[in-house]
Each structure stands twice: as structure tokens, then as C-alpha cells.
Amino acid sequence: MSASISRQDWEQRAAALQIQGQAFVAGQYQRAVSGETFDCVSPIDGRVLAQIASCDQADAEQAVANARAVFDSGVWSRSAPAKRKKVMQRFANLLEQHAEELALLETLDMGKPISDSLAVDIPGAANAIRWSAEAIDKVYDEVAPTAHDELGLITREPVGVVAAIVPWNFPLLMASWKLGPALATGNSVVLKPSEKSPLTAIRIAALALEAGLPAGVLNVLPGYGHTVGKALALHMDVDTIVFTGSTRVAKQLMIYAGESNMKRVWLEAGGKSPNVVFADAPDLDAAAEAAASAIAFNQGEVCTAGSRLLVEASIKDVFVEKVAAALKASWAPGHPLDPNTAVGALVDTTQIDTVLRYIEAGREDGARLVLGGNRVMQDTGGLFVEPTVFADVNNSMRIAREEIFGPVLSVISFNDFDEAMAIANDTIYGLAAAVWTADLSKAHRAARALRAGSVWVNQYDGGDMTAPFGGFKQSGNGRDKSLHAFDKYTELKSTWIKL
Ligand code: NAD
Numbered sequence: 023m024s025a026s027i028s029r030q031d032w033e034q035r036a037a038a039l040q041i042q043g044q045a046f047v048a049g050q051y052q053r054a055v056s057g058e059t060f061d062c063v064s065p066i067d068g069r070v071l072a073q074i075a076s077c078d079q080a081d082a083e084q085a086v087a088n089a090r091a092v093f094d095s096g097v098w099s100r101s102a103p104a105k106r107k108k109v110m111q112r113f114a115n116l117l118e119q120h121a122e123e124l125a126l127l128e129t130l131d132m133g134k135p136i137s138d139s140l141a142v143d144i145p146g147a148a149n150a151i152r153w154s155a156e157a158i159d160k161v162y163d164e165v166a167p168t169a170h171d172e173l174g175l176i177t178r179e180p181v182g183v184v185a186a187i188v189p190w191n192f193p194l195l196m197a198s199w200k201l202g203p204a205l206a207t208g209n210s211v212v213l214k215p216s217e218k219s220p221l222t223a224i225r226i227a228a229l230a231l232e233a234g235l236p237a238g239v240l241n242v243l244p245g246y247g248h249t250v251g252k253a254l255a256l257h258m259d260v261d262t263i264v265f266t267g268s269t270r271v272a273k274q275l276m277i278y279a280g281e282s283n284m285k286r287v288w289l290e291a292g293g294k295s296p297n298v299v300f301a302d303a304p305d306l307d308a309a310a311e312a313a314a315s316a317i318a319f320n321q322g323e324v325c326t327a328g329s330r331l332l333v334e335a336s337i338k339d340v341f342v343e344k345v346a347a348a349l350k351a352s353w354a355p356g357h358p359l360d361p362n363t364a365v366g367a368l369v370d371t372t373q374i375d376t377v378l379r380y381i382e383a384g385r386e387d388g389a390r391l392v393l394g395g396n397r398v399m400q401d402t403g404g405l406f407v408e409p410t411v412f413a414d415v416n417n418s419m420r421i422a423r424e425e426i427f428g429p430v431l432s433v434i435s436f437n438d439f440d441e442a443m444a445i446a447n448d449t450i451y452g453l454a455a456a457v458w459t460a461d462l463s464k465a466h467r468a469a470r471a472l473r474a475g476s477v478w479v480n481q482y483d484g485g486d487m488t489a490p491f492g493g494f495k496q497s498g499n500g501r502d503k504s505l506h507a508f509d510k511y512t513e514l515k516s517t518w519i520k521l
Contacts (some may be wrong), residue, residue: 027122029500036130039123041072043220045081045244046227049086049237054245062221065133065367066358068403074220082212082253085241089183089210090259092238099208103159106206110155113233118149119241120229124194127221129358132190133367133405134320136359142475147198150503153487154202157505166516173519178512180208181286185254187247187275189267189428190369191323196266196290197223199502201489204241204264207511212241212260214251216267218369220244237477247271255290256282257306264510266290266325268425271448288510290325290492292425293453296446297328297482298468300439301337303458304480310344311352312482313431316456318353318409319483321368322377322429326454326495328482330415330422331433332442338435342413342462345431346393353429355398355406367404368428374405377428378461380421384412387419389432389451419447425451439464443471452494475501 043062044051053059058076063069075081080484093099098106117124124147125139134143166174186200197213205212215223227242243250255263255278263285265275272289279287297316303309316328333341356363366372374397381395394410407429415432417421422432436442446455456478457468471478475493478484485491490501500510 025167027361028221029357032126032136036359040127041074041127041221042224042228043074043244044224045075045077045085046224046240047081047085047243048241048361048459049231051228054078055084060217063130063370064130065369065405066130066402067402071130072221074244077250078244079203079244079249079253081243081422082250082257084095086185086254086257086259088238089212089241093180093182093210095289097236098210098239100425101208101504106208107155107159109234110202110205110259113230113235114148114152114155116229116233117144117151117226119448120208120225120495121145121148124222124225124449126465127225128193128219129366131221132193132219132369133358135356135363135366136364137361138320138366138478142196143192149192149487150195150198154206154507158206161505161508171521173508173521175517175519176516177515178195178207178508181511181513182209184209184257184262184264184511185212185257185260187214187251187254187263187265188216188223191320191325193219194222194226196227197397199266199507200264201240205235205505209511210239212254214245214254215242217246242464245279246292246435252278255279258283260285262288262510264288264485266502270290272498287512289498290329291496291498292501293325293327293451293493293497294423294425294449295326295328295451295454295456295474296330296332296472297456298332298442298446298458299334299337299341299444300457300459300461301334302460304460305338306337306341306344308342309484311348313345313355314348314409316482317431318365318429321365321407322409323369323373323427326349326483327427328456328478329430329432330417331424331431332445333433334436334442335437337415338433342411344393348409349393349411353409355408357402364427365406365409367406369405373427374407375428377407377426379424380428381410382431384415384419384421385431387421389419389421390466392433394429399480404483417448418437423449437510439467447473448472450496453492453497454478454483465480
């Protein structure tokens with residue numbers, strides 16, 4: 023049982039791991055065409071875990087040509103949905119059977135607590151694959167309401183070759199949100215994991231093959247964004263690019279598409295999500311615990327992190343104290359391989375420098391530091407930051423406007439409903455928002471007023487595969503999860519027949 027695996031056991035397993043760092047093309051692991059590699063460094067202790075193939079344009083050419091040939095062969099793209107379902111169910115089962123190995127790779131690679139990798143990332147990835155698989159032989163096409171002597175068929179076809187470019191904060195989970203619907207609808211995929219977290223993407227390619235996915239349907243190209251990522255985004259034979267990552271890179275991908283073949287571009291980007299607590303919240307302790315988790319879970323490296331906590335002025339002081347107490351009690355940084363750790367290491371030195379710079383900016387801009395503010399556990403060689411709370415923030419400060427992507431909370435107070443909604447929506451982002459109130463009408467009015475793709479009422483971060491996930495405004499377009507995700511991976515065709 024995973025729960026009984028001690029830190030020492032995990033460390034022994036880590037020492038014994040054989041880590042694969044090569045690209046996966048046409049059903050085989052291979053070196054980058056250039057032969058170049060880069061170090062995969064663990065943020066837990068600075069150890070080099072593996073040499074990773076540094077793919078570039080030559081690898082993109084090879085993988086896309088291969089993906090196209092397999093797509094055109096029809097071996098996957100024209101196979102019966104029920105057959106694709108079976109293969110993907112086996113793939114999901116294999117992810118579960120290898121859950122401990124995959125969780126260990128994820129934690130070593132990007133620093134999140136092993137208990138989260140085991141409870142959230144790997145089961146979530148298997149679930150995403152299985153959900154899409156199980157749906158695909160239950161969706162029907164349409165017949166248009168035409169005149170009597172005509173027949174109008176509205177059908178969906180796979181788009182062809184999909185390039186999926188994904189981030190490092192939930193490496194396998196974000197990849198699976200793309201792979202599930204992309205593969206279920208019959209496409210060929212070239213997956214580019216983040217250079218900061220390539221290990222699980224590389225590993226699962228072999229599991230997909232073992233499950234029966236035909237060679238070439240899933241290819242994995244590790245490497246940097248400005249080399250292989252850019253090559254895929256500019257490629258004339260990639261039909262669709264699906265992306266999760268920063269708003270900066272998302273905008274760049276739209277430019278690349280315009281400069282090349284007008285490939286479809288679907289983007290899941292950044293956030294600065296408001297968590298709005300009214301004085302009539304049904305349970306202030308529960309709200310405070312959720313606010314703590316919303317900024318500390320996954321070290322704050324979450325696109326939907328509740329990084330702006332908006333609190334009604336009459337309860338501000340008392341509520342900030344409760345949040346600080348909850349963070350102190352339950353969210354201390356610790357060794358990621360210790361099963362009791364709640365907050366792990368930040369992904370790399372660039373990221374920890376960014377987070378520490380924002381903490382400095384909060385101080386400079388006049389916010390009041392209530393908790394944390396420091397790098398800790400430096401003797402481990404790892405990259406750890408205390409959960410940090412700033413009060414007396416106003417929405418024009420840098421720590422309120424910019425996505426920090428670390429455990430840094432900005433508390434802003436408001437006086438009434440309209441002011442709360444105005445502050446909440448005063449952001450370039452629109453990924454998520456939460457509202458806490460016992461007043462049903464107020465909750466619904468807030469849900470309508472908040473310009474965000476997900477709104478939570480009296481909870482933070484709810485949802486599962488049945489509901490779409492994605493952003494308004496500069497948080498992106500299109501949606502992951504649910505049947506709506508299939509729209510990104512299919513073209514609509516109208517066939518008009520004269521009878
Ligand atoms: P990032 O934008 O730096 O990188 C994401 C991916 O894009 C990586 O694989 C990277 O190599 C690649 N890339 C970088 N430059 C590129 C280029 N010029 N051409 C092609 N590819 C390029 O983001 P990140 O730091 O990996 O992830 C953090 C960001 O992801 C945050 O902004 C976070 O909010 C966002 N995110 C969003 C969601 C969501 O569902 N909306 C989910 C998770 C993370």
C-alpha cells in the first residue's frame with residue numbers, strides 16, 4: 023500500500039530508478055537527431071537525475087512526418103471508436119499499475135510532495151484518459167433539419183496531427199487532459215513536455231505502446247520551448263496546437279500560427295484568481311482553511327491558485343489571522359519524499375528567484391508582511407519557500423496584478439458587493455474565482471458577475487472530468503475536460519446530399 027511507504031523506502035526506490043531520458047518517435051526511444059542532451063536536475067537537492075534528449079527542429083520534422091503517415095494510414099484515425107476505447111482503457115490501467123513509479127518520477131523531477139503525486143497527479147491522469155475513452159463510443163453526430171428532398175449530415179472528424187505543449191506544474195495531469203480527447207477522437211499526437219519536467223511524459227510513451235496504441239500515434243519530444251516547441255508551433259503540417267502554460271508564450275503561439283499554416287491554437291494560460299470572502303460566509307474557519315490550501319497546495323504553482331484573497335472589511339483582521347494560523351498549522355515546507363509533507367520544493371532556481379523577487383516587491387510597494395517571506399531548508403540543497411501572506415494590499419500593486427506562481431498570498435479588503443466584484447474583475451486574467459456567502463442570491467449574483475471560466479461557491483477548486491475547465495480573457499480559449507474538450511480535436515464537416 024502506498025500509504026505505508028516511508029521516506030526511506032522512497033529514497034531507496036529513487037536511488038534504484040532507471041530513468042529514461044530519450045525522445046519517443048515511431049514507437050521507439052531514440053536520441054535527439056543532434057545527439058544533444060541537457061541535465062534533468064531535481065529541485066529537491068540539486069541532484070542530476072538524467073540526461074534528457076534536447077530535441078529541436080530536426081526531431082520535430084521526423085516526429086510530425088511520422089505522426090502524419092500514421093494518421094493517413096487510418097490504423098488509429100479510422101478505427102472504430104469502441105476499439106480506441108479499449109486501447110485507452112488499457113493505457114489508463116497501466117498508468118494506475120505504474121502509479122508509484124510515475125509518482126516518484128514526478129516528485130523527483132519537479133519537487134511536489136509525493137503524497138500529492140500519488141493522490142492527485144497520477145490518478146487524475148489515468149482518470150482523464152479513461153473518461154475520454156469511455157465517452158468516445160457514446161457521442162453521436164447530427165442530421166440537419168433540411169428540406170424533404172435533401173439530407174444534411176454534420177459530422178466530426180479528427181483534425182490530424184496535434185502538437186501538445188505542456189507545463190511543469192502538473193506535468194502528467196496537464197498532458198493527460200490533452201491526450202485523452204486528442205487520442206480518443208483519432209488524432210496523432212506529438213507531445214512536448216516542459217524542459218523542467220520531462221520524465222513522466224517520456225515514460226508513459228512506452229506504456230501507451232504496451233497498451234496497444236499503434237506506433238507513431240503518440241510521440242514525445244523533450245526539449246526547450248524556443249527550439250522544439252517553436253518548431254512544432256511553426257510547422258506547416260501540424261493541424262492543431264494545444265497548450266497549457268504562461269500567457270506570454272500563449273500569445274507567441276498565436277503569432278507562430280499566423281506566420282505559418284493558421285493551425286488551430288487552443289490555449290490554457292495564466293491566472294490571478296480572486297477568492298472573495300463576504301462577512302456572511304457560512305463557516306469562516308472552513309473558508310480560512312480553503313484560502314490557505316488555495317495558495318499553498320502544490321507550492322502555489324497552480325494556474326487557479328487563489329492568489330488574491332478579497333475579504334470584507336468588517337472581518338478582515340480576524341480572517342487574516344485565521345488564514346495565517348491555518349497555513350502555520352498545515353502547510354509547512356518539508357522533504358517531498360516524506361509522505362507527511364504538504365509543501366514541497368519550487369521547480370527550479372529561476373522560479374524561486376522569481377518568487378523571492380515578488381516577496382521583495384510586496385515589501386517595496388508597502389504591503390504588510392503577515393507570515394513567511396523567506397527561503398528555508400537551504401542546507402538540503404533544495405528550493406523551498408515558506409507560505410507567505412501580505413495584508414493591506416491594493417489591487418494596483420505588482421503582487422496583486424502579476425501571476426507569481428508561488429506560495430504568496432495578497433489580501434485585499436472591500437466594503438460592499440459592487441466593490442468586491444470590481445476588484446475581482448480588475449485583472450487581465452479570467453481563469454477562476456470563488457465566493458463565500460450564506461446568501462443564495464448574493465452567491466448567484468456574484469457567479470454571474472465574475473468574469474472567469476470557473477466560479478466556486480463556498481469551496482475552492484471544485485470540479486472533475488465532467489465539467490469544462492478553461493479561461494476567459496488572457497487566461498486562454500477553448501476548454502479542457504468534459505465533452506466540450508472534444509471540440510478542440512475535431513473539425514466539423516457538413517455533407518449536403520440531394521435526394
Ligand atoms: P511556459 O509558458 O513557460 O511553458 C509552457 C510550455 O511552453 C513549456 O513546455 C515550454 O517549453 C513551452 N514553450 C516556451 N516557450 C515556447 C515557445 N517560444 N514556443 C513553443 N513552446 C514554448 O509555462 P510554465 O512556466 O511551464 O507553466 C506555468 C504557467 O502555466 C503559468 O502561467 C500557469 O498559470 C500556466 N498553467 C495554466 C493552466 C490552465 O489550465 N490554464 C494549467 C497549468 C498551468
